[in-house]
Amino acid sequence: MAYKVAVVGATGVVGREMLNILHERNFPVSELVPLASRRSVGKDAHFGDRKLKVRALEDFDFTGTDIALFSAGGATSKEWAPRVAAQGAVVIDNSSQWRMDPDVPLIVPEVNADAISGYRKKGIIANPNCSTAQLVVALKPLHDHATIRRVVVSTYQSVSGAGNDGVTELERQTKAIFVNDAIEKHKFTKQIAFNVIPHIDVFLDDGYTKEEWKMMAETKKILDPKIKLTATCVRVPVFIGHSEAVNIEFENPISADEAREILSVAPGVQVLDRREDGGYITPLECAGDYNTFVSRIREDFTVENGLVLWVVSDNLRKGAALNAVQIAEELVSQQLLRKQAA
Template sequence: MTYKVAVVGATGVVGREMLNILHERKFPVSEVVALASRRSVGRDVMFGDKHIKVKALDEYDFRGTDIALFSAGGATSKEWAPRAAAQGAIVIDNSSFWRMDPDVPLVVPEVNPDALAGYTKKGIIANPNCSTAQLVVALKPLHDRAKITRAVVATYQSVSGAGNEGVTELERQTKQILVNDPVVREKFTKQIAFNVIPHIDVFMDDGYTKEEWKMTAETRKILDPKIKLTATCVRVPVFIGHSEAVHLEFENPISAEEAREILSTAPGVQVLDRREDAGYITPLECAGDYNTFVSRIREDFTVENGLAMWIVSDNLRKGAALNAVQIAEALAARHLKKQAA
């Protein structure tokens, strides 16, 4: 069985990656449609070796479209996801708008694939935040074994998480510094080149940023509402790849060696953990890979039943486009084929 797939936001960094991954993973498409705003109409995007002309979202009729992958921001998803769903497309949305809606499943296929069944309520499935997706992939098998009670996370998030503008700003500022020109700041609140910024998304009344709140709320919805999680989210001058320093407390004892063995066979996880120089993963090395990598697994002796680890993933892939395509794959395998039968 094949499916007509529309990619909304096809000219953005995540939209282009969605097209790449649909082709790489040989998702059974009968047709791929690239959609964006009117200013992008007529531009070419690539699907494998084929050039696809971008069409205007506000002129597109979703009737006959099976799956719509959205990556065009919350305002677009708020307006257009229900319209697409009403016309018969199943929407997989990468924005934050629908994630906490109780009638919209928030899905990471390696973690909670059974939640997909809830798509029938609104015809929309939410993709989690990039930093959440890689975190829960690594936490799920450990939680199943020893039950996580608390997590303390510090993220080191690349500029591609802020879209094309973030990538452009890091490139421009780096060149400006190297030739001793004035540094121009537009996208980020402070200079990002040769710097780190402990601020992603807007500040909330309790002092946390919305990015930090997302990690907490989404982890609870996907994995376990009883987990206590606190995060500090930091933007770093890296183009692709989010990293996380994670400290976990468990209800039951679990050793570093046992955690290493569990993670080494977990779906979507690759362990690279040698206690020697270069025996760990960095974001540079994970770029372009599907896996979530785990390194520096060790016992945290400051708490009972504690572990610490380093988690890295390509944020444009597992953190966004790959997870969306994996949702589409699971949807097709679990639900759409059954309907067709």
């Protein structure tokens, strides 16, 4: 079987990565259609060694399309995802628009692939926030073993999480510093070059940002509603790769050695944990990789049954594009598509 796939937002940083990963993983594509807004019509989109012309979302008829991967922002997803689903395509949406809808499954395949079948209610499957995706991949096998009670996580998130504009701003500011030009701020609230900003997304009334709220709410929906989680999300001057310092409190005893053994065989996880100089992973090293990396595994002696982890992943891949393609692969393997192309 092969499938007609549309990528909505194909000119964006995540959309381009979706095209790359569909090709890399040999997803069974009969036809691939790159879509974006009308201002991008005619631009080139690359699928392996093929060049495809970008078409307008507003003018495209999705009849006969099997899967639509969306990475075009919440407003676009809100308007178009139900329309596309009504025409028979399964929508896999990377925005935050549908994540907390009770009729839309929020999926990380290594964690809750069995929930994918719930997409039939609206024809939409949600991709989680990039920082949540890598976190729950690491938490799931540990939760199954010792039951997580509470998580405290601090994130160090790359500028690519803010899209093309975030990457451009870091590039421009870095160059400006070296040639002594004025620093211009457009995407971020403060200078990002050679700085860190403890602010991602809008502030909520309780003092948390929406990014932090997403991690709390999404972890509960994906993994376990009983887990308590608090987060501090920080933007850092790194181009690709989100990092997380994670403190976990369990209901049952678990040692660092046990955790290391459990994670070393967990799906989607790679352990790199040597207690020596350089015996850990950094975001620079994880860029372009599919895995979620775990390092610095140690016991937290300030709580009973506590562990500390360092978790790193390519946010454009596992945090977005890869996870979406893995969901599409699950639809195929579980034979859940409404209509399968010949």
